[in-house]
Amino acid sequence: MLVKAEQSGVVRGARFPGRYIQGVGTIARLGEEAGGFGEKAIVLLDNGVFDLLKADVEASFATALQVEIFRHGGECSERAIAALAAAAKSAGASVIVGAGGGKALDTAKAAGRDAGLPVIVFPTIAASDAPCSALAVVYNEDGTVAYDTFLPSNPDLVLVDTALIARAPARFLAAGIGDALATWYEAESCRRSGALNCMKMPGVPLAYEVARFCRDTIFEFGPAALDECDAKTAGPALERVVEANILLSGIGFESGGVAAAHAIHHGLCELADVHHHLHGEKVAIGVLAGLKLNGMDDEYERVRQFCLAVRLPTTLADIGIDEATPEKLAVVAKRACRAGEIIHNEPITVTEEMVVRALEALV
Numbered sequence: 001m002l003v004k005a006e007q008s009g010v011v012r013g014a015r016f017p018g019r020y021i022q023g024v025g026t027i028a029r030l031g032e033e034a035g036g037f038g039e040k041a042i043v044l045l046d047n048g049v050f051d052l053l054k055a056d057v058e059a060s061f062a063t064a065l066q067v068e069i070f071r072h073g074g075e076c077s078e079r080a081i082a083a084l085a086a087a088a089k090s091a092g093a094s095v096i097v098g099a100g101g102g103k104a105l106d107t108a109k110a111a112g113r114d115a116g117l118p119v120i121v122f123p124t125i126a127a128s129d130a131p132c133s134a135l136a137v138v139y140n141e142d143g144t145v146a147y148d149t150f151l152p153s154n155p156d157l158v159l160v161d162t163a164l165i166a167r168a169p170a171r172f173l174a175a176g177i178g179d180a181l182a183t184w185y186e187a188e189s190c191r192r193s194g195a196l197n198c199m200k201m202p203g204v205p206l207a208y209e210v211a212r213f214c215r216d217t218i219f220e221f222g223p224a225a226l227d228e229c230d231a232k233t234a235g236p237a238l239e240r241v242v243e244a245n246i247l248l249s250g251i252g253f254e255s256g257g258v259a260a261a262h263a264i265h266h267g268l269c270e271l272a273d274v275h276h277h278l279h280g281e282k283v284a285i286g287v288l289a290g291l292k293l294n295g296m297d298d299e300y301e302r303v304r305q306f307c308l309a310v311r312l313p314t315t316l317a318d319i320g321i322d323e324a325t326p327e328k329l330a331v332v333a334k335r336a337c338r339a340g341e342i343i344h345n346e347p348i349t350v351t352e353e354m355v356v357r358a359l360e361a362l363v
């Protein structure tokens, strides 16, 4: 039987980054690729990798292109976005490059919109599926989340240097696997319920197939990719998992849709206990709770074993919630189940009590 999203007479869609390039040593191509957009580039380089990568970035631009490199202060705030857009305009830049972790990339993406310029995203870790998306998370100056901003288009180019990703701590790659783990379960929930994707329409069939491919890839190559990362080697498994974490998960979540795992993640973030844990680590807990929520106990056990194999948390204590009091679980459930929240994209009716019971299974 066709599920709702497969029925005829439905307008569907998917969205993608303009181009995606991945491989060892691609940092050397950054200048050449930026040159495809014009004569002058502004690079926002993450504070965490600034000293490590500045010389390589400059070297890649050595040929003809003019470049100005700015150090990213660490926050994707309205002030940081406005400052970068203003710098790009006053420099007469033809392209903005964001290089580093999620906040530097999001700042560049939002500044590109405000300055009316194309954007190149150069992630140096594969800890989430944010790089390919048309979404930026804006923070207040005190570090709390202000709001999500939806951009009119995805980045023009996502350039990934797997040699750099392999040099970063394996914990980041594992977190990216956690974010990628949610993609198929959430897309499948949306496919079955007919819920809408980030374009406010059901995905085209390709969107759900990309999500499935994402799941299959991390299940097959996840543990070996982490071993390669431990050895600082961009081997064949790491290449596959980086593609899954960044490209497949990015397309899969935007075009397939999101549901319980990320809603429960948002709920968990209400607790100060979890603040030292990465997005993908909390999302993995959201996936496990989402499977319990749907009564999928066999799949829960399969995914739990996978999480153990790829160094992801499987209990609330693993993400800092040592005392899972009824009060704390109620706070998580309330936030996860608020009106209009993505948890209601699940094919079942979800209540706060159900979320509390699902979380209790993870104590």
Ligand SMILES: [Zn+2]
Binding pocket: 128, 129, 179, 262, 279, 283
């Ligand atoms: Zn995510």
